[in-house]
Amino acid sequence: xxxxxxxxxxxxxxxxxxxxxxxxxxxxxxxxxxxxxxxxxxxxxxxxxxxxxxxxxxxxxxxxxxxxxxxxxxxxxxxxxxxxxxxxxxxxxxxxxxxxxxxxxxxxxxxxxxxxxxxxxxxxxxxxxxxxxxxxxxxxxxxxxxxxxxxxxxxxxxxxxxxxxxxxxxxxxxxxxxxxxxxxxxxxxxxxxxxxxxxxxxxxxxxxxxxxxxxxxxxxxxxxxxxxxxxxxxxxxxxxxxxxxxxxxxxxxxxxxxxxxxxxxxxxxxxxxxxxxxxxxxxxxxxxxxxxxxxxxxxxxxxxxxxxxxxxxxxxxxxxxxxxxxxxxxxxxxxxxxxxxxxxxxxxxxxxxxxxxxxxxxxxxxxxxxxxxxxxxxxxxxxxxxxxxxxxxxxxxxxxxxxxxxxxxxxxxxxxxxxxxxxxxxxxxxxxxxxxxxxxxxxxxxxxxxxxxxxxxxxxxxxxxxxxxxxxxxxxxxxxxxxxxxxxxxxxxxxxxxxxxxxxxxxxxxxxxxxxxxxxxxxxxxxxxxxxxxxxxxxxxxxxxxxxxxxxxxxxxxxxxxxxxxxxxxxxxxxxxxxxxxxxxxxxxxxxxxxxxxxxxxxxxxxxxxxxxxxxxxxxxxxxxxxxxxxxxxxxxxxxxxxxxxxxxxxxxxxxxxxxxxxxxxxxxxxxxxxxxxxxxxxxxxxxxxxxxxxxxxxxxxxxxxxxxxxxxxxxxxxxxxxxxxxxxxxxxxxxxxxxxxxxxxxxxxxxxxxxxxxxxxxxxxxxxxxxxxxxxxxxxxxxxxxxxxxx
Amino acid sequence: xxxxxxxxxxxxxxxxxxxxxxxxxxxxxxxxxxxxxxxxxxxxxxxxxxxxxxxxxxxxxxxxxxxxxxxxxxxxxxxxxxxxxxxxxxxxxxxxxxxxxxxxxxxxxxxxxxxxxxxxxxxxxxxxxxxxxxxxxxxxxxxxxxxxxxxxxxxxxxxxxxxxxxxxxxxxxxxxxx
Ligand SMILES: Nc1nc2c(ncn2[C@@H]2O[C@H](COP(=O)(O)OP(=O)(O)OP(=O)(O)O)[C@@H](O)[C@H]2O)c(=O)[nH]1
Ligand SMILES: [Mg+2]
Numbered sequence: 002x003x004x005x006x007x008x009x010x011x012x013x014x015x016x017x018x019x020x021x022x023x024x025x026x027x028x029x030x031x032x033x034x035x036x037x038x039x040x041x042x043x044x045x046x047x048x049x050x051x052x053x054x055x056x057x058x059x060x061x062x063x064x065x066x067x068x069x070x071x072x073x074x075x076x077x078x079x080x081x082x083x084x085x086x087x088x089x090x091x092x093x094x095x096x097x098x099x100x101x102x103x104x105x106x107x108x109x110x111x112x113x114x115x116x117x118x119x120x121x122x123x124x125x126x127x128x129x130x131x132x133x134x135x136x137x138x139x140x141x142x143x144x145x146x147x148x149x150x151x152x153x154x155x156x157x158x159x160x161x162x163x164x165x166x167x168x169x170x171x172x173x174x175x176x177x178x179x180x181x182x183x184x185x186x187x188x189x190x191x192x193x194x195x196x197x198x199x200x201x202x203x204x205x206x207x208x209x210x211x212x213x214x215x216x217x218x219x220x221x222x223x224x225x226x227x228x229x230x231x232x233x234x235x236x237x238x239x240x241x242x243x244x245x246x247x248x249x250x251x252x253x254x255x256x257x258x259x260x261x262x263x264x265x266x267x268x269x270x271x272x273x274x275x276x277x278x279x280x281x282x283x284x285x286x287x288x289x290x291x292x293x294x295x296x297x298x299x300x301x302x303x304x305x306x307x308x309x310x311x312x313x314x315x316x317x318x319x320x321x322x323x324x325x326x327x328x329x330x331x332x333x334x335x336x337x338x339x340x341x342x343x344x345x346x347x348x349x350x351x352x353x354x355x356x357x358x359x360x361x362x363x364x365x366x367x368x369x370x371x372x373x374x375x376x377x378x379x380x381x382x383x384x385x386x387x388x389x390x391x392x393x394x395x396x397x398x399x400x401x402x403x404x405x406x407x408x409x410x411x412x413x414x415x416x417x418x419x420x421x422x423x424x425x426x427x428x429x430x431x432x433x434x435x436x437x438x439x440x441x442x443x444x445x446x447x448x449x450x451x452x453x454x455x456x457x458x459x460x461x462x463x464x465x466x467x468x469x470x471x472x473x474x475x476x477x478x479x480x481x482x483x484x485x486x487x488x489x490x491x492x493x494x495x496x497x498x499x500x501x502x503x504x505x506x507x508x509x510x511x512x513x514x515x516x517x518x519x520x521x522x523x524x525x526x527x528x529x530x531x532x533x534x535x536x537x538x539x540x541x542x543x544x545x546x547x548x549x550x551x552x553x554x555x556x557x558x559x560x561x562x563x564x565x566x567x568x569x570x571x572x573x574x575x576x577x578x579x580x581x582x583x584x585x586x587x588x589x590x591x592x593x594x595x596x597x598x599x600x601x602x603x604x605x606x607x608x609x610x611x612x613x614x615x616x617x618x619x620x621x622x623x624x625x626x627x628x629x630x631x632x633x634x635x636x637x638x639x640x641x642x643x644x645x646x647x648x649x650x651x652x653x654x655x656x657x658x659x660x661x662x663x664x665x666x667x668x669x670x671x672x673x674x675x676x677x678x679x680x681x682x683x684x685x686x687x688x689x690x691x692x693x694x695x696x697x698x699x700x701x702x703x704x705x706x707x708x709x710x711x712x713x714x715x716x717x718x719x720x721x722x723x724x725x726x727x728x729x730x731x732x733x734x735x736x737x738x739x740x741x742x743x744x745x746x747x748x749x750x751x752x753x754x755x756x757x758x759x760x761x762x763x764x765x766x767x768x769x770x771x772x773x774x775x776x777x778x779x780x781x782x783x784x785x786x787x788x789x790x791x792x793x
Numbered sequence: 794x795x796x797x798x799x800x801x802x803x804x805x806x807x808x809x810x811x812x813x814x815x816x817x818x819x820x821x822x823x824x825x826x827x828x829x830x831x832x833x834x835x836x837x838x839x840x841x842x843x844x845x846x847x848x849x850x851x852x853x854x855x856x857x858x859x860x861x862x863x864x865x866x867x868x869x870x871x872x873x874x875x876x877x878x879x880x881x882x883x884x885x886x887x888x889x890x891x892x893x894x895x896x897x898x899x900x901x902x903x904x905x906x907x908x909x910x911x912x913x914x915x916x917x918x919x920x921x922x923x924x925x926x927x928x929x930x931x932x933x934x935x936x937x938x939x940x941x942x943x944x945x946x947x948x949x950x951x952x953x954x955x956x957x958x959x960x961x962x963x964x965x966x967x968x969x970x971x
Contacts, residue, residue, distance in 0.1 A: 372800040372876025373835075374856065391798065395835035395856050402872035403832060474969050475798035475854075475878075699938065706907055751904045 360443035362495045363425070364388050365488045367460065369473045370434050373398030376473050377480050379488045388440060397427065397438055416549035432457050432554055433638075434471040439491060448496045454548070454557065455498065456487050468672070468711075536562045539590055543567065546589045552637060553582055558599065560586065567593040574639055574667065576601040577608070608636035611665045615641055616785070618659045628652050631678055631785060632660060633712045640668035642712065645678045679705040680717065683766070683780040684743055689727070689735070691742045698746070705783070706750040718758045718784040719743050722766055724775040729763060737761030743781045758786060796839060798854040799965050800876055804869050804898045805883035806891040807862030810916040813948035814883065815859050818958050823949050833873055834859040840962040844955075853962040863894065874902055878965045879910035881957065886915045886929060886945075896935070903937055910964045911940045912957050919947040 224231050246253075269276070364380040373395040380388060397420070404417045420427040428445055430437045430453035437457050441449070461470070464481055473479070490497075543560045547553050556578070558571035567590055573579045583597040615634045622628050627648030632641050641660045647653050653671070660669045682701040684693055693702065709715070721740030723732040740759035748754050765771070765778040803811040812830050816822055819838045836857045842849045858877070863869050874880065882898045884891040892915070899911055913935070918926055926945055933943060941964055946953040 369876060372856075372878070374798045374800060374876070391837055391854065391856055392835060395800075395837075395858070396833075398876075399833040399835065399858070399873065402870065402875070405872060475800075476795055477798075478795045703907075703938075710907065750907050 360441065360445055360449070360495070362449075362492050363440040363442060364390075365440075365491045366390055366394055366438045367484065367488060368394040368398060368436055368438055369470070370398070370401075370431070370436055372473075372475075374473060374475050375477075376435060376470065377477070377484050377488055379485060379492050381492060393440075394438070397429070401429075401431075401436075416554075418545070418549065428453065430454055430457050430554075431549075432461055435461075435473075437488075437491075439495075441495075446496060448498060450548075451498055451557070452491060452495055454554075456491055458556075460484055460487055468670075539567075539593075543586050543589050546585050547582060550581070550585050552578055553585070558582060562593065565593055566596050568596045568598055570598045572600045572602050574602060575608075575636075575665065577636070608634070608665075611636070611663055614663045615660065615666075618663070622656055622659060625652055625655065628656070629678070629681070630656065630673075631680060633715055633785075634666070635712070635714060638668070639665055640670055641666050642670045642672060644672045644674075644708070645681075646673055679708040680783045680785060683782045684739075685776060686739055686779045686781075688724070688775075688779065691735070691738050693742065693746055702743075702746055702750070706747060706752060709747070709752050709756065716756045716758065716786050718760060718786045719781055720760045720762055720766075720784065721781045722761075722778050723763050724778040725765070725771070726775060732763040733761065735761075736763050739779075739781050794851060796852045796854050797966065797969075798856060799878045799962065800856045800858060801961060801965070802858040802860055802874050802877045802880045802902075803883060804860055804874070804880055804902070805862055806885070806888075806894050807864050809862060809883045809885040809888070809891050810948050811862065811881075811883050812859050814881070814914065814916060814946065814954055814957075815857055817948045817951055817954045819857070821951075823951075830859055830861045832861060838958075840959050842959075842963050842966060844959050845963045851966060853966055855958065855962055857958075863898075869898070869901065871901065871905055874905050877902070877906060877909055878968075879912070879961045881912050881914055881961060883914045883916050885917050886921045886926060887917055892929060892933070895933070899935060899937055899940065903939060907939070908968065909939060910961055910968065911935075911937065912961045913940060913943040914946045914953075914957055915943060916946045916948060918945040918952060919949050 362381070364378065366378045367376040368374070369376055375390045375394045378390045380390075400420070401417050416429075416431050418429050418431075420429075426441045426445065428439045428441060428449070430439075430450070435457075437453050439449075439453060464470070464484055469479065539562060540560050544558070547558050547560075553573070556571060556573055558569060558573075560570075561568045567586055569582055569586055571582075573582065579597065579599045579601040582599055583595050587595050612634045615632050619630065619632045622630060622632075628645075630643050630645035630647065632643045634641050641663075643656060643660070647656065657669045660666055679701065682705065684697045684701055686692070709717070719740040721736040721738065721743075723736045723739075727735075737759060738761070740761060744754070744757045744759050747757055765773070766780065766782050769777045803815060805811055807829060808827060812828075812834070813823060815836050816824070819836045836859065838855050838857070840853045840855055842851045842853060858873060860869055860873050861867075880898075880902050882895050882902075884895050886892070895913060899913075902909060902911060913933075915926065915929065921929075930943060930945075935943075941960060944953045944957045944960075946957055948954060
């Protein structure tokens with residue numbers, strides 16, 4: 002049994018360290034044996050006193066010791082047993098001496114480690130004392146590393162039974178056999194090991210290494226058997242441990258705790274949310290305050306999306322509370338209010354609210370949609386604070402961008418329409434290239450929205466020409482006075498609408514009679530009311546959706562609901578928008594049938610027809626002397642933009658007339674200059690070359706890119722030509738290649754590839770004669786080929 | 794003559810010093826503290842073009858959009874760049890990757906507004922050896938004709954800060970008035 006333990010010890014040392022030992026083999030056996038015997042006795046005893054408390058144990062070792070010393074020949078030693086034993090061996094291998102002093106040779110410690118581990122595994126159980134106190138004891142147990150294991154392992158401690166007399170005898174015999182019979186195991190080597198092991202045991206490192214596995218095992222079993230006790234034992238010091246550790250190495254501690262904390266936190270939140278809240282609430286408030294102090298804007302930005310929702314939710318609650326109160330009040334005034342509310346199509350709560358907060362407009366801004374620059378502004382005079390128009394406009398624009406960036410569904414083109422800011426409200430009315438922002442106080446009545454829509458339409462229709470608004474360059478002088486006047490009108494008479502549809506401004510007397518009549522039917526009315534309210538809500542959401550669809554935003558559309566049918570009415574400039582309105586409405590109220598009664602005024606045959614007409618007219622007009630124009634049709638705004646040059650002013654009228662009479666065209670816009678049109682330019686190439694000169698890039702391509710960006714609907718064809726010289730086969734690849742090169746250059750400038758078609762032509766351009774110089778044919782020219790397909 | 798307003802944007806990676814450059818230009822201040830910008834912050838300053846051309850008494854009101862820097866996880870939102878007449882693309886001359894990203898930022902803007910002016914700032918030059926800066930500049934080039942130039946700037950010392958904003962304003966104005 003001991004063999005397996007022994008082997009590692011002997012194998013590693015035998016060859017290297019004790020070549021001369023075999024000679025001294027026999028004289029030393031008795032001593033070694035003595036040690037062994039004493040050890041066995043020891044073990045025997047150790048088994049016995051196990052139930053007894055540790056202090057008595059020193060007694061048996063005493064006996065052991067007394068027994069052991071007699072056989073050794075040297076009696077001079079008065080020192081401890083440990084040294085004694087060593088001295089016996091020391092004369093022979095002098096190199097051992099330094100080792101004793103040394104703090105355990107590493108080389109050694111590794112080689113021996115398997116053996117001592119075992120005895121020590123069990124050592125801690127009778128408490129650490131034998132280790133520290135009785136050195137003799139340790140020495141013994143290490144001297145033959147295998148020995149202790151045997152009894153401890155084979156004499157299972159659960160029973161606490163001592164080994165029987167015979168068993169001990171047998172073991173004795175076995176050891177004798179082993180030690181005497183086996184020459185491979187010189188005694189002095191054993192002695193050396195004893196010394197060595199002993200040293201190691203005093204080195205904290207080794208101890209640590211030796212102890213830890215057993216300790217863990219023990220600990221685990223203890224935790225298993227009596228967790229409560231372990232807790233009791235650790236309880237008083239655990240906070241000290243944590244405290245000390247955190248003090249010593251905060252980072253490591255944080256790291257250790259970090260992974261556990263989120264889990265713990267969420268667990269606790271589940272188990273006892275209130276406690277957690279109690280614990281962090283005070284700190285939370287302070288943290289937020291501090292963050293606001295540090296960077297207010299960042300905080301506002303971060304909270305912005307939430308705030309909007311919260312405010313509107315809050316308002317909803319307030320409204321419904323008031324509603325309840327009003328519902329129960331059956332005073333005459335209550336009824337009167339009810340009737341008015343009915344007539345205005347709002348709930349009485351809203352009416353009460355708006356009555357209590359008079360509505361005023363503080364400022365109106367016309368803002369450029371993409372840049373956020375203020376195109377025009379008017380503010381209430383006599384205000385102690387004037388609003389910082391630029392900053393407000395910039396921020397509103399940024400918020401709009403942010404909101405559109407955040408919309409989850411890209412097809413859902415949502416639009417920011419209102420911002421509540423404490424007691425201010427900013428109401429936005431958005432069109433294609435600009436929007437109106439009105440800063441208001443109090444609750445805006447629905448008529449105000451209409452007012453904004455009307456004003457915006459008027460501005461765009463009357464002053465939006467010449468790209469004045471689309472290409473607003475930041476110069477306030479470029480904006481006509483009349484635009485300011487229109488904005489002023491919002492400020493001064495926010496609810497006065499254009500006499501488009503007669504509003505309910507009937508004489509008072511008639512109103513009162515009407516009210517009395519209504520009073521008679523007020524009971525069935527209130528039953529009817531609930532249903533109407535729901536319908537009204539549906540209508541409102543439909544109208545909202547329509548007015549936030551960019552193409553429809555400008556037009557006044559109405560919706561009513563009758564027997565599961567949504568009836569749309571109003572006027573739109575073309576059938577394309579007419580259908581679009583039905584689609585938008587249908588997506589909002591999918592369960593209703595749509596009766597699209599919207600009139601498409603001047604119903605255009607088809608945008609592509611108009612486009613063809615425009616081109617036909619253009620080519621006719623270009624035959625007039627001094628007229629070099631191209632005309633581009635914009636199907637969304639139904640306008641024709643004319644670019645190029647017209648020498649005589651009289652010809653301008655002819656051009657206007659020609660286009661405006663095309664059914665479907667509502668506007669003709671001029672953009673004339675003396676320069677050649679970008680599409681009329683040609684890019685020229687050196688013989689056999691396909692590279693574009695820097696000059697052509699700057700002076701022809703860039704203007705062309707501008708042009709294409711101004712008219713995002715048009716498509717062009719790029720036709721590459723070659724001169725008549727050279728191999729025809731070669732020219733066949735060169736011609737389209739030139740067109741491709743130009744196409745790539747345009748794409749690199751941001752023009753979509755779908756808008757560019759290429760073609761090669763090995764002949765000269767139509768207007769270049771065979772007698773003309775060759776360079777005129779080495780070019781790429783451009784042709785307008787029409788509108789790109791706009792889906793829907 | 795009326796003051797003309799123009800929108801310009803600051804773009805670049807996070808922490809390159811966009812906010813600091815604006816702060817230096819507008820408030821004449823600098824701080825070592827780093828507070829990352831969230832979303833957009835707009836500042837405003839009127840530039841007199843007389844600084845660049847004596848007989849030009851035009852004033853330009855720059856509305857400077859400080860856009861949160863690009864990080865590994867979040868690109869710069871293109872919609873913020875719309876309507877900008879020019880941009881200042883900023884890199885941190887101590888962080889090579891921010892220099893490498895300049896090209897992407899330039900491309901992003903050109904795709905949105907091919908007419909816009911672009912000024913490139915190699916910021917924090919106070920932290921780098923002049924020779925190293927030379928080396929960095931040697932390895933940089935922009936083919937886009939909208940790029941006005943590469944400027945060594947420092948929000949800390951103020952080097953070239955006014956100059957880069959004023960040049961940008963001037964070029965923007967010139968483009969409208971050619
Ligand atoms: N030495 C030095 N430090 C600078 C300079 N410019 C900015 N810093 C520092 O760099 C850090 C980041 O500057 P910010 O201006 O906040 O950077 P940012 O580009 O606005 O960062 P984001 O808003 O996160 O995109 C701050 O600690 C500044 O103090 C400079 O020119 N020199
Ligand atoms: Mg910043």
